[in-house]
Amino acid sequence: MRIVHLFAGLFFLNSLIAQDFRTDSALVDVQTIKNPVTEELKFVNYLITNSQYNDALFVLEKLQEDNLQISSSQFDSIYFYTGWVNYFNKRFGKAITSFEKVSKETDLYYNSRYYAAFCYAYTQNFNAAWDVLTNLDISQKEELKEFHNFQLACVALLKRDLKIFEEYAAMFKFSNYNYAKEEEQLLTYYKDISSAKHKSGFLAALISAVIPGMGKFYAGYKGLPFGALFTTLPLAAVAVETFIKGGLLSPQFIILGSLFTVFYIGNIWGSALSVNAIKKEIYAEINYNILFDMHIPLRRTFE
Numbered sequence: 001m002r003i004v005h006l007f008a009g010l011f012f013l014n015s016l017i018a019q020d021f022r023t024d025s026a027l028v029d030v031q032t033i034k035n036p037v038t039e040e041l042k043f044v045n046y047l048i049t050n051s052q053y054n055d056a057l058f059v060l061e062k063l064q065e066d067n068l069q070i071s072s073s074q075f076d077s078i079y080f081y082t083g084w085v086n087y088f089n090k091r092f093g094k095a096i097t098s099f100e101k102v103s104k105e106t107d108l109y110y111n112s113r114y115y116a117a118f119c120y121a122y123t124q125n126f127n128a129a130w131d132v133l134t135n136l137d138i139s140q141k142e143e144l145k146e147f148h149n150f151q152l153a154c155v156a157l158l159k160r161d162l163k164i165f166e167e168y169a170a171m172f173k174f175s176n177y178n179y180a181k182e183e184e185q186l187l188t189y190y191k192d193i194s195s196a197k198h199k200s201g202f203l204a205a206l207i208s209a210v211i212p213g214m215g216k217f218y219a220g221y222k223g224l225p226f227g228a229l230f231t232t233l234p235l236a237a238v239a240v241e242t243f244i245k246g247g248l249l250s251p252q253f254i255i256l257g258s259l260f261t262v263f264y265i266g267n268i269w270g271s272a273l274s275v276n277a278i279k280k281e282i283y284a285e286i287n288y289n290i291l292f293d294m295h296i297p298l299r300r301t302f303e
Helices: 002-049 053-065 072-088 092-099 108-122 126-134 142-158 162-169 180-197 201-210 214-219 224-246 251-302
Strands: none
Touching (some): 002 053, 053 072, 072 092, 072 108, 092 108, 108 126, 108 142, 108 251, 126 142, 142 162, 142 180, 180 251, 201 214, 201 251, 214 251
């Protein structure tokens, strides 16, 4: 009888162990569904932090191909990280597509929208960048209001909408470490753009007609004007001398007078064109600086 009870006890104990094992197995199965995605996303973040962008992109693509049970919040993370990788690789079109997939329900929503706006701005699509920012509701995000104002000011200046820029610049506080210096820089760029914008090609041509080459100095070129002046004036002096000695129809005067005329008219025309040329140079440099100053606070604020 004791032997029967012993076997019965062993059978009961074995059934309990088996039941615990099945329970543990169920927990393991649940964890293998949830945890791998989370762990892989942590790994992706590590790869991006260490500038291993192609490896990060490979992991992100593999996550979506493996048909794992991915939650909506995890998909948002995948979209954001994919956009981030493409942003770092300067594939801005792909970055925008990924950033715009991030839903409003995640904390990454605002990050993604500001990065999307920057990508649009970098690709010279300033109107799209403006639309992204102006359509972004930050009424419940008090901590982002000053930063949002700064980003709008950057895009307004890129668009050369000086009146709108002045409205946002009036709200600069210069108090936040993340972009106080950049706010000051924007005011400098604003002054440079305003100065270049009001220069006249006609006035530059007129100045060069009176003093050869000085129209280019007015336009903003510092070295070229004096080279034009020292070339044109000696030709004028020699042409006048040959006219006095040989007269209007002398071969020497015709040759030198024609040469002087070409240089003289060329300087006038070149001075007129130099205003627009230097505007393009100044604007290109300012745009580069604005984008740089727009990008650094973005990284400081969201990383």
